[in-house]
Amino acid sequence: MSRAAASASASASASASGDADSDGDAALLDADDARHLIIRTGFAPRASEVSPYVGLTRAQAVARLIGTARNEALTPLPAWTAEVPPSRAQRRAWTPDERREAQRQRGARYDELRAWWMREMLDTPAPLTERMTLFWHNHFASGQDKVYEPQLMAAQNVLLRRDALGSFATLLHAVAKNPAMLLYLDGASNRKGRxxxxxAREVMELFTLGEGQYTQRDVAEAARAYTGWSLDPDTLGFVWRPDLHDDGEKTVLGRSGAFGGDQVLDILLEQPQTARYVAAKLWREFVSDTPDDAQLAVVAERFRASGYDNKAALGALLMTPAFWDERNRGVLVSSPVEFIAGTIRRFDLAYGDTLPLARRSAALGENLFNPPNVKGWPGGAAWINSSSLLSRKQFVEQLFRATQAGPSHARGTMTKIAAAMQQDAQDTQNAPRRDASQGGLHFDLDAWLSHFGLTADATPGLSAQLQMQHALLPLAPVDAIAAGSSAGSYLQALLTDPVYQLK
Structure with a gap:
């Protein structure tokens, strides 16, 4: 029996029995299994990131992965993120030119913030942390279009990372009072009588319960409970305003009392549906677009029983037979950030300015700190259309056009792709022209191919071709590759194959 067939058989048996201690869980991970775990929970791995997981059991591998979690970034935030925003008096005193300059500065700082997060995703020793932070950024969506001070979005990003693998309950309460969220969903203007x-609607529909799990009356009553949560007009910090709070009795999801906002959030957390809804979103992020009801129920129950421990939920999810099932490999589409960060990490590219990379991600549809709306990015197949797929292929093609590989050019320069990325980003963002060398990337092609005993000009045999396929693609390539292709050409063909977009 093939490895794929054996895995599918074991997964089906485990799914039917619901037994977490199946033969599949006792099996030792091979390199394909290790890459699957890492790329699904982080970014495409370097070879050095795969080997420590080979030979571990699933439980050992999941424990090792979750043990890498951090609660703060490795890369220091820009110094300005600690500044207090201009006060009301300062803003009122601005001249028209000063207002335009303040607006320009905000835009530049948001760009700097995007570049900072992209660098963190490239440098972090804990990719799982950044993937979970990105997941919560999309779950608790808020962004630049309504949060005009970038300091507030930076602070929210710190909050999301702090609790990314901590307590969902703690995170929910903190996000609800977060200044960026209070601005984005108009919570700061919520007051007694108005x-x-x-x-109140989005916290039920998008953050906890999901559509169809509440009534309009629940929304109206809950909104009254959140009155009094406000912002200091000068510092834009959270403040409690009891004079604006409606302290009358409310009825939310069948519970009645003179609830405040935190009490209503606790009522939402008491609902079994909240654990199931969040677990289902995690499933669609890390496993497949269609959750298995029986296995999802196990994950949701463990999530709820743990007191909403995100690590417990993720650990249970990664131990489901469905996660390891061969049929669920190569069924998810890498987001633009995953595609870009994964390519750079996978090939261990050296890089300089990360702003062109963040702008390239924005051009592909994922503009960090600026999701399309409160529902976030839809993800999945929505990432791919004829235009975005062409742009992704062009990214790879430009990379290879700029690479001078071979024995005499082992450290080929990537300045051409940097320049192309810079120009595309400028056209998209109408940003001022920057020196292309600031975004320079450098790819040692022969060094990467040496893992397979190859140089760029060598002709790979069948064994080397299969090894490269397994290292880069979750499934066999769909496009034919010309016989006799050099290793460099064969690599380029793999990276421009549609399957490279999958994980």
Whole structure:
């Protein structure tokens, strides 16, 4: 029996029995299994990131992975993120030119913030942390279009990372009072007698319960409970305003009392549906677009029983037979950030300015700190269309056009792709022209191919071709590759194959 067939058989048996201690869990990970775990929970791995997981059991591998989690970034935030925003008096005193300059500075700082996060995703020793931070950024979506001070979005990013693998309950309460969220969903304007229902609706529909799990009356009553959560107009920090709070009795999801906002959040957390809804979003992020009801129920129950420990939920999810099932490999589409960061990490490219990379991600549809709306990026197949797929292929093609590989050019320069990326980003963002060398990438092609005993000009045999396929693609390539291709050409063909977009 083939490895794929054996895995599918074991997964089907385990799924039917619901037994977490199946033969599949006792099996030792091979290199394909290790890459699957790492690319699904982080970014495409370097060879050095795969080997420590080979030979571990699934439980050992998952424990090792979760043990890498951090709660703060490796890369220092820009110094300006610690600045207090301009006060009301300062803003009122601005001249028209000063207002335009302040707007320009905000845009430049948001760009700097995007470049900072891209660098963190490239440098981090804990890719799982950044993937989970990105997941929560999309779950608790808020962004630049309504949060005009980038310091606030930077602070929210710190918050999301702090609790990315901590407590969902703690994170929910903190995000609800986060200044960026209070601005984005108009919570700061919610007051007694004039309740604003935006946050009350979205916290039920998008953050906890999901559609169809509440009534309009629940939304209206909950909105009254959140009144009084406000912002200091000068510092834009959270403040409690009891004079603006409606302290009357409310009825939310069948519970009645003179609830405040935190009490309503606790009522939402008490609902079994909240654990199931969040677990289902994690499933679609890390396993497949269609959750298995029986296995999802196990994950949701462990999540709820743990007191909403995100590590417990993720650990249970990664131990499901479905996660390891060969049929669920290569069924998810890498987001633009995953595609770019994964390519750079996988080939161990040296890089300089990360702003062109962040702008390239934005051009492909994922503009960090600026999701399309409160629902976030839809993801999945929505990442791919004729235009974005062509742009992704062009990214790879430009990389190879700029690479001078071979024995005499083992450290080929990547300045051409940097220049092309820079120009594309400028056209997209109408940004001022920058020196292309600031975004320079450097790819030692022969050094990467040496892992397979090859140089760029060598002709790979069948064994080397299969090794390269397994290292780069979750499935066999769909496009034919010309017989007799050099290793460099064969590598380029693999990276421009549609399957390279999958994970």
């Amino acid at each position: 309740p604003n229902e935006n946050f």
